[in-house]
Amino acid sequence: MTLDTRAEAGTGPASAAWPIRLDGVSVTYPNGTAALRDVSLTIEAGEMVSVVGLSGSGKSTLIRTLNGLVPVTSGTVTVGPHTVTGLSGRRLRQVRGHVGMIFQGFNLATRVDVYRNTLVGRFAQAGALRGFLGVPTAHDRDVTLAALDMVGMLDKVWTRAGSLSGGQQQRVAIARALSQEPSIMLADEPVASLDPPTAHAVMGELERINADHHLTVLVNLHLMDLARQYTHRMIGLRGGEVVYDGPAAEATEADFEQIYGRRIRPQDRLGGRT
Amino acid sequence: MTPGTTAEPATRSELPPRPRTWPRRTLIVSALAAFTVATCLPAIGGVEIDLGAIAQNWRRGAANLSALLQPNWAFVPRTVQPMLETLQMAFVGAAIAAALSVPLTLWAARPTNPHTPSRLAVRAVINVIRAVPDLVWATILVAMVGVGALPGLLTLVLFDVGIVVKLVSEAIDSADHPYLEAARAGGATQHQMNRGLALPQNLPLFANQWLYALELNVRISAILGIVGAGGIGRLLDERFGFFAYGDVSVIILEILVVVLIIEAASHLLRRRLA
Numbered sequence: 001m002t003l004d005t006r007a008e009a010g011t012g013p014a015s016a017a018w019p020i021r022l023d024g025v026s027v028t029y030p031n032g033t034a035a036l037r038d039v040s041l042t043i044e045a046g047e048m049v050s051v052v053g054l055s056g057s058g059k060s061t062l063i064r065t066l067n068g069l070v071p072v073t074s075g076t077v078t079v080g081p082h083t084v085t086g087l088s089g090r091r092l093r094q095v096r097g098h099v100g101m102i103f104q105g106f107n108l109a110t111r112v113d114v115y116r117n118t119l120v121g122r123f124a125q126a127g128a129l130r131g132f133l134g135v136p137t138a139h140d141r142d143v144t145l146a147a148l149d150m151v152g153m154l155d156k157v158w159t160r161a162g163s164l165s166g167g168q169q170q171r172v173a174i175a176r177a178l179s180q181e182p183s184i185m186l187a188d189e190p191v192a193s194l195d196p197p198t199a200h201a202v203m204g205e206l207e208r209i210n211a212d213h214h215l216t217v218l219v220n221l222h223l224m225d226l227a228r229q230y231t232h233r234m235i236g237l238r239g240g241e242v243v244y245d246g247p248a249a250e251a252t253e254a255d256f257e258q259i260y261g262r263r264i265r266p267q268d269r270l271g272g273r274t
Numbered sequence: 275m276t277p278g279t280t281a282e283p284a285t286r287s288e289l290p291p292r293p294r295t296w297p298r299r300t301l302i303v304s305a306l307a308a309f310t311v312a313t314c315l316p317a318i319g320g321v322e323i324d325l326g327a328i329a330q331n332w333r334r335g336a337a338n339l340s341a342l343l344q345p346n347w348a349f350v351p352r353t354v355q356p357m358l359e360t361l362q363m364a365f366v367g368a369a370i371a372a373a374l375s376v377p378l379t380l381w382a383a384r385p386t387n388p389h390t391p392s393r394l395a396v397r398a399v400i401n402v403i404r405a406v407p408d409l410v411w412a413t414i415l416v417a418m419v420g421v422g423a424l425p426g427l428l429t430l431v432l433f434d435v436g437i438v439v440k441l442v443s444e445a446i447d448s449a450d451h452p453y454l455e456a457a458r459a460g461g462a463t464q465h466q467m468n469r470g471l472a473l474p475q476n477l478p479l480f481a482n483q484w485l486y487a488l489e490l491n492v493r494i495s496a497i498l499g500i501v502g503a504g505g506i507g508r509l510l511d512e513r514f515g516f517f518a519y520g521d522v523s524v525i526i527l528e529i530l531v532v533v534l535i536i537e538a539a540s541h542l543l544r545r546r547l548a
């Protein structure tokens with residue numbers, strides 16, 4: 001791949017990509033569910049990685065430990081220069097400001113316009129007084145509008161988010177994450193609520209973010225063909241454990257059957273773009 | 275499956291047993307019935323409904339009723355000033371309550387205030403305010419700040435804050451707010467999330483209750499004067515004292531018309547908000 005040339009061209013906008021490290025990370029929820037068991041892995045800055053597994057395998061839990069939305073029970077999580085484990089309050093919010101995240105359900109305020117939804121990406125950068133008063137700077141405004149332009153949603157800037165189509169909403173959510181000028185982009189099943197053509201368009205957008213902005217991209221997927229087509233490295237999760245870690249394009253059906261713990265079914269593929 | 279059972283339709287799957295709800299329902303209905311009967315038993319100090327007294331007072335009631343049916347239109351000019359005071363109390367009270375209700379509601383709902391002690395404290399205060407009937411508030415406040423429009427205004431503010439905070443915070447509690455999770459993941463403070471997203475997203479809920487509070491205010495402020503809290507109610511009380519039923523009739527008709535107009539206007543506005 002072109003990882004090396006990209007690293008050289010790394011004069012991208014704003015921030016540089018961050019590596020991700022998990023050391024012996026386990027997560028047990030208060031109700032006793034062990035969602036992650038002793039997961040250790042390293043993702044280099046600028047990699048495009050998918051996490052694949054069946055529903056309940058721990059994909060969301062894994063991605064949420066990276067920005068501290070889920071606290072780890074044991075082990076340590078490191079993003080860039082920061083150890084996430086044990087952070088709280090202002091320090092945790094600062095780290096989160098460098099980590100963009102998009103969600104399966106888009107997570108936009110549906111009655112609020114696209115502009116104000118996207119501006120949320122600037123919140124972590126606001127000083128105490130501006131943050132309290134909710135007054136963005138001219139720079140915040142520029143970054144927000146540029147992010148919307150990047151995903152082709154600038155013409156909808158004053159539209160209520162709830163009146164957009166699913167694909168458009170996910171683009172706005174990507175713009176919200178981009179306006180953070182992040183060093184890592186996390187995506188938790190970003191296309192699971194979209195129809196196949198829109199799903200491919202959104203995956204293409206993530207691919208472009210990785211290529212053009214030199215961001216580390218970690219995307220949860222449950223469909224094998226999307227992982228193969230759009231990501232370079234694939235991590236397979238099963239029952240909270242890493243059962244595969246290797247190149248995505250060359251992953252065989254046998255590899256997927258091992259990750260899924262069953263035979264391949266038609267619904268494990270999205271189809272569409274070949 | 276033994277061959278003997280193949281006479282049954284083989285595809286019919288097992289119907290799950292219907293949950294038994296009737297013992298619970300019977301218990302609740304009979305408890306309510308028993309309580310209602312008990313409140314009417316004089317032996318335990320229950321409500322006494324003296325049908326004889328109603329019959330005896332009928333003659334006098336009929337005479338008063340016929341006086342009420344002859345409104346003294348000449349009295350109308352004297353009602354203008356008190357009616358304006360009533361409307362002023364209603365509108366200013368609703369406006370002050372609307373302003374106060376925003377922070378209190380956001381502090382009283384879990385999604386906008388995850389800090390449990392402060393949330394419970396705000397809820398406790400609101401519940402105490404709501405537990406005291408409006409006329410009791412008015413009486414207490416008249417005793418504290420003196421006769422006039424001020425105690426009426428304060429009563430309405432307390433009453434409205436109680437209604438709006440309770441209803442809107444419960445509506446916020448019972449809904450999903452995925453956009454808050456996205457903002458949290460991006461490093462926003464709770465205050466930034468509430469101000470930038472939760473408030474605009476839930477503004478229609480607020481506006482609906484603010485208008486409803488205004489409707490109730492016009493109705494309540496019309497009688498607050500009876501305990502000395504200003505407005506048209508004071509005049510109503512005074513004319514009653516002089517047995518001037520023609521004047522009373524004018525006042526009642528006027529209250530009726532004003533309440534209907536405000537309700538119609540509010541209804542129209544609320545339909546446009548929805």
Ligand SMILES: Nc1ncnc2c1ncn2[C@@H]1O[C@H](COP(=O)(O)OP(=O)(O)O)[C@@H](O)[C@H]1O
Pocket residue numbers: 029030031033034035053054055056057058059060061062
């Ligand atoms: N908040 C939670 N509380 C308790 N159990 C949870 C919670 N979130 C997820 N789980 C459980 O943890 C396991 C992993 O879930 P998740 O990380 O959401 O998997 P995936 O994203 O791969 O579907 C599942 O068994 C799930 O039921």
Ligand SMILES: [Mg+2]
Pocket residue numbers: 056059060061188189
């Ligand atoms: Mg998930």
